[in-house]
Structures are given as structure tokens and as C-alpha cells.
Amino acid sequence: MLVHNFLQKSAERLPNKKALICNGTRLTFSEIEIYSNSLGNALKAAGLQTLDRVAIYLENSVEAVISIFGILKAGGIFTIINPQTKAKRLQYILNDCQVKFLITDINLLPNYSVEHPHLHLILATLDKPDLEKQILEKFIKISSFWELIKQSPNSCLYNPCSTTDLCSIIYTSGSTSNPKGVMLTHLNMLSAANSIIEYLENTSDDIIINVLPLSFDYGLYNILMPFYFGGTVVLEKSFISPYQLIGLVKKEKVTGLPIVPTIVALMLKFNLEKYDFSSIRYITNTGQALPSRHISRLTELFPQAKIYSMYGLTECKRVSYLPPNELLKRPNSVGKAMPNVEVYLVKEDGSKINQPGEIGELVVQGANVMKGYWNLPEETAKVLKQDFKTDKKVLYTGDIFKMDEDMYLYFVGRKDDLIKTSGERVSPKEIENVLYELKGINEVAVYSVEDEILGQAIKVSLVLEKNSILTKEDILEYCSKHLEKLMMPKYVEIMQELPKTINGKINKKLLKQVK
Numbered sequence: 001m002l003v004h005n006f007l008q009k010s011a012e013r014l015p016n017k018k019a020l021i022c023n024g025t026r027l028t029f030s031e032i033e034i035y036s037n038s039l040g041n042a043l044k045a046a047g048l049q050t051l052d053r054v055a056i057y058l059e060n061s062v063e064a065v066i067s068i069f070g071i072l073k074a075g076g077i078f079t080i081i082n083p084q085t086k087a088k089r090l091q092y093i094l095n096d097c098q099v100k101f102l103i104t105d106i107n108l109l110p111n112y113s114v115e116h117p118h119l120h121l122i123l124a125t126l127d128k129p130d131l132e133k134q135i136l137e138k139f140i141k142i143s144s145f146w147e148l149i150k151q152s153p154n155s156c157l158y159n160p161c162s163t164t165d166l167c168s169i170i171y172t173s174g175s176t177s178n179p180k181g182v183m184l185t186h187l188n189m190l191s192a193a194n195s196i197i198e199y200l201e202n203t204s205d206d207i208i209i210n211v212l213p214l215s216f217d218y219g220l221y222n223i224l225m226p227f228y229f230g231g232t233v234v235l236e237k238s239f240i241s242p243y244q245l246i247g248l249v250k251k252e253k254v255t256g257l258p259i260v261p262t263i264v265a266l267m268l269k270f271n272l273e274k275y276d277f278s279s280i281r282y283i284t285n286t287g288q289a290l291p292s293r294h295i296s297r298l299t300e301l302f303p304q305a306k307i308y309s310m311y312g313l314t315e316c317k318r319v320s321y322l323p324p325n326e327l328l329k330r331p332n333s334v335g336k337a338m339p340n341v342e343v344y345l346v347k348e349d350g351s352k353i354n355q356p357g358e359i360g361e362l363v364v365q366g367a368n369v370m371k372g373y374w375n376l377p378e379e380t381a382k383v384l385k386q387d388f389k390t391d392k393k394v395l396y397t398g399d400i401f402k403m404d405e406d407m408y409l410y411f412v413g414r415k416d417d418l419i420k421t422s423g424e425r426v427s428p429k430e431i432e433n434v435l436y437e438l439k440g441i442n443e444v445a446v447y448s449v450e451d452e453i454l455g456q457a458i459k460v461s462l463v464l465e466k467n468s469i470l471t472k473e474d475i476l477e478y479c480s481k482h483l484e485k486l487m488m489p490k491y492v493e494i495m496q497e498l499p500k501t502i503n504g505k506i507n508k509k510l511l512k513q514v515k
Contacts, residue, residue: 002159002186003167004072006193006228007033014204014230021252022062022235029230032066034154039070039145042152043101046121046143050075050160053097053169056214057081057090057104059237063125063145064214065223067103072167073157076101079169079181082215082502083108089179094119097169097181097374103145123148163187169374170217172314181374182314191367192317193225195339199321200256200282200308204230207279208256209248211239211263216503217314218286222258231256239504242267246275255281257305260504261288265443268297269466277302286310286318287505289411289429291436291444292331299328309334311411315370315383316395319343319362320409332433333408341366343409345401352388356405359412364395400427417508419448421456426487428458434482435460438475440468443498447508449491457490461511463498470494 010019011033019029027035043054054071056078058064064080071078081093083105094102098118106124122142167186171179208226210233212219226233234252239245245267248254257280264285283298283305290298290309298307307327311334312318320343322335337343345353345360353360365387372380387394400412412418412427419426428446435444443463451457464470472492479488499507 001190002161003189004069006224007069010227010230018232020065020233020235025062035066035149036069036073037154037156038149038152039066040073040157042148043074048074048076051077051166052100053077053079054101055079055081055094055099057102057108059083060214060235073159075159075161077166077169080215082213084502092178093171170314180376180379183371183374185371188368188370191340193228196318197225197229198339202229202231206231206255207252209234209254211236217317239263242270250276253279255279257283259283259285261290262500262504264290264294272301278304280305282306282308284308284310286312289334293436295327295331313397316364316368319364330408333410336407345403357402359400359402361415362397362399362401364397365392369395419456419458421454421458424486431487438478440465440470445498445506445508445511447512459491460489461493461495461498463495
């Protein structure tokens with residue numbers, strides 16, 4: 001089984017079932033199979049060789065979904081670039097993985113401003129005829145995405161790839177200025193999809209809504225998995241408002257709702273009690289753990305839904321999930337290792353931790369662990385190491401966790417995010433959990449700032465709920481009553497909104513730059 005077989009098998013089994021609902025377009029599995037076959041044949045005819053890289057630089061769209069499967073059918077490797085990516089980062093990614101074909105929208109082409117020696121052809125959606133001549137004059141090697149599909153045969157392609165061949169390269173922000181390309185094989189992605197589908201108990205009756213970018217692996221898998229189990233995807237360009245999301249849930253009778261904490265924070269600002277959410281069977285959350293107060297509100301709004309708190313990272317997609325029946329008992333836990341994955345914690349000296357409550361770096365073993373970072377052997381060697389007892393490679397996540405006596409995991413912080421103040425290590429997450437218990441706070445970010453005396457001082461940036469009258473003094477007084485002295489913030493900043501990454505996470509790096 002290769003990843004493009006997800007579509008092929010569902011098209012054989014459920015040819016006339018609605019597979020994708022996007023921007024007013026409704027396509028069946030059979031229709032997407034035909035379109036992606038045509039794209040695959042067009043790419044092959046244009047010179048695509050097995051394991052050539054193809055970049056998808058599009059908003060969430062029908063074209064993006066067709067491109068994923070068409071590229072794989074032709075034996076290529078896809079990389080999805082967020083449409084908000086600017087010229088410099090775009091240039092780096094295209095050159096770094098030697099992209100041969102770029103599939104994009106004509107409106108995004110202005111960001112393509114530098115010659116790329118490996119690029120053979122641009123496939124663009126030419127929906128603005130008045131701009132077509134101007135664009136064509138600037139880019140010699142350009143063709144219409146849909147014209148190529150119409151002109152190409154829709155016969156099934158022979159694909160020589162194996163499960164150990166690369167399927168996708170997903171670029172993430174690195175510790176340096178340049179992003180890192182996470183190399184994922186067909187087996188990596190198949191294994192992750194199988195495990196997640198197993199614990200979510202997905203069936204072909206499920207209708208999944210996705211408002212997350214496909215460049216974010218959470219968003220990407222919410223496309224791949226329904227095509228695997230024969231469900232339906234309601235795909236939106238992005239999360240615009242709670243009302244947009246609510247309207248689609250009701251209209252399409254959505255059963256699966258993937259969210260991130262920023263979406264929840266925005267949703268809970270509105271009065272949602274009057275809406276009917278009875279179709280929702282489950283809710284998933286990852287990226288960052290949900291505050292326990294938000295979990296309580298979600299269980300009130302969605303009493304019939306199973307809520308899955310999860311943890312993962314691009315290098316292995318998903319690590320753990322918390323069974324819904326444990327959510328209220330262990331609201332701060334991200335659960336146990338998911339099916340087909342093993343985890344353990346190690347100390348700074350590399351020795352294994354066996355005592356409950358002791359913190360250490362999380363290590364992951366499983367078929368979902370990446371092949372490595374593209375063109376970065378030294379960076380790869382830092383995180384992929386040999387297991388204690390076997391010759392298998394394991395992933396050192398760089399995330400600090402602790403485990404309770406029942407083997408449930410609790411996120412403490414990123415290895416490089418822990419605050420060292422007065423010579424002691426402090427977890428920002430512990431402080432955030434306490435602050436979320438204070439009524440009137442909507443979002444919180446805790447991070448370090450340089451301090452001459454303490455080394456690193458603790459700063460809190462937060463957004464208040466509507467009509468909240470909390471002051472900095474109120475917040476500091478609350479902290480003094482509920483936090484150890486070592487964890488006391490030195491600075492508190494109340495903001496209108498917290499900066500976010502393109503994946504919807506709170507951007508602490510940007511906060512640190514704000515004076």
C-alpha cells in the first residue's frame with residue numbers, strides 16, 4: 001500500500017460517494033481519481049522522473065488535493081508550501097529540495113521572483129485572463145493546471161515506488177534561520193494514518209471538516225485519512241470565524257472536528273449554546289494542550305462528542321492520545337503512546353527514566369518516525385539515534401515530559417524553551433496552566449526574557465476575555481497565591497491578540513522580539 005492507493009482503493013470501493021466538498025465544488029472519489037490520473041500523466045509527459053520533487057504552493061483547494069495524489073501517482077515527492085510564505089522562504093525551499101515542478105495559483109506568482117535552476121515547469125490556475133499575458137511574459141515555463149488535465153489521458157499510471165521511498169517533504173521552522181525538510185516515506189505516512197484511524201474509530205460514515213493549512217501535517221492528514229477510510233472531507237481555505245465553522249458543521253452534518261487551541265479560544269468568545277452540534281461524533285486537538293477550563297466548556301457544548309487530546313510533531317506525525325474517558329480525570333495529560341508506537345523518557349546523560357514524576361526528554365520508536373531531515377545529515381544525527389536494546393533508530397523529540405504511575409504523559413516544555421531562572425529550571429506550561437484557571441483570561445503565553453540578576457526572567461503575555469476587568473496587579477496577586485516564588489512572573493503584558501504562526505500556534509519567538 002502506497003499513499004496514493006488511499007484514493008485508488010476508495011474510488012474502486014465507493015466510486016460515487018462524495019469525497020471532497022470545497023468552495024462550492026463537490027467531487028466524488030471517482031472524479032478525483034480521474035483528475036489525479038490525468039495530472040500524473042501530464043507530469044510524466046512533461047519530464048517528471050521517479051522521486052522528483054513537486055511543490056504545491058496553493059491555498060486549501062480542490063487543486064491542492066488533486067495535486068497530492070497526482071504527484072504520487074507519477075512517482076514524485078510532494079511538498080506543500082503555505083500560501084502565506086513570502087519570496088525568501090519560498091526561494092529557499094524550492095532550491096533546497098530541487099523542486100522540478102511548481103503547482104500554484106496565478107495570484108501567488110508575484111512571490112516567485114528569483115530564478116530556480118532546477119525548476120522545469122510551473123502549473124498555474126489561470127483564472128485571471130487579463131493577467132495571463134503579463135505572467136506568461138515573465139515566466140516562460142508555465143502551463144495551465146486545468147488545461148493540462150483536460151489534454152492528458154486519465155489512465156492509471158505504473159508507479160515503481162516502494163513503501164520505503166519518500167512520499168513527502170514537510171518543511172518546519174528550524175533552530176536556524178532556514179526551515180528543515182522532514183522526509184517522510186510512504187510507510188511513515190501509512191503507519192501514522194493507520195494508528196490514528198484506529199483510535200478515532202473512523203468509518204466511511206465520517207464527515208471531517210478541515211480549516212487547517214495542508215502545509216501543517218495536522219491539516220494534511222485530515223485529507224489523507226478520509227481518503228483512506230472512505231469518508232468525506234469538507235475543506236475550507238482557512239478558519240475565518242466561529243460562525244463560518246458552525247454553519248458548515250450544521251449544513252454538512254460534520255462528524256469529526258479537528259481543532260487547535262487558538263480556534264477554541266476564539267469559539268468560546270461567542271454564545272454557542274443555541275447551536276445544534278449533535279452531528280459531531282468526536283473532536284481532536286493537537287499543537288498545544290487545551291487549558292482545563294476550555295475542556296470543561298467543550299464538554300458542555302458537545303456533550304455527545306468524544307474529545308481527544310493529542311500530542312505529536314512533524315518528525316513522526318503523532319505520538320500519543322488521551323482516551324476521552326480519561327479527559328476529565330487527567331485534563332493536563334496528552335495520553336499514552338498511540339497504537340504501534342513506543343515511548344520512553346531519558347535524562348540529560350541519556351539514561352532511561354523509570355521513576356514516575358521525573359522529567360526527561362521524550363523518545364519515540366515506531367514505523368511513523370521520519371527518515372531524516374533533507375540535506376541535513378548532522379541535524380538528523382542529533383535527533384535520530386540508536387535505541388538502547390535494538391538496532392532501530394529512535395526519535396529524540398527535544399520535548400520534555402513527565403509520566404505518572406499509569407504511564408500517562410504530561411508535556412512540560414520544549415527542551416530549549418524551559419526557563420532557567422536563579423539557576424533553576426521552570427516550565428512555562430505549568431505557569432500557563434495555573435493562569436488559565438483565572439476567570440477572565442482567554443489566551444496565555446509564558447516565556448523568558450534576559451535578566452542581569454536572574455539570568456532569565458519570566459514574562460507573561462495574555463489576552464483577556466471580552467468585558468474582563470482584570471489588571472496586571474490582579475494577575476500578579478493571583479500568581480503570588482498559586483505559584484511557587486521561583487515561578488512568579490516578573491513582567492505581565494496585556495495584549496489585544498497574541499501573534500500566531502501560520503499553523504495557528506502562539507508565536508513565542510515573535511513575542512520575545514517585542515519590546
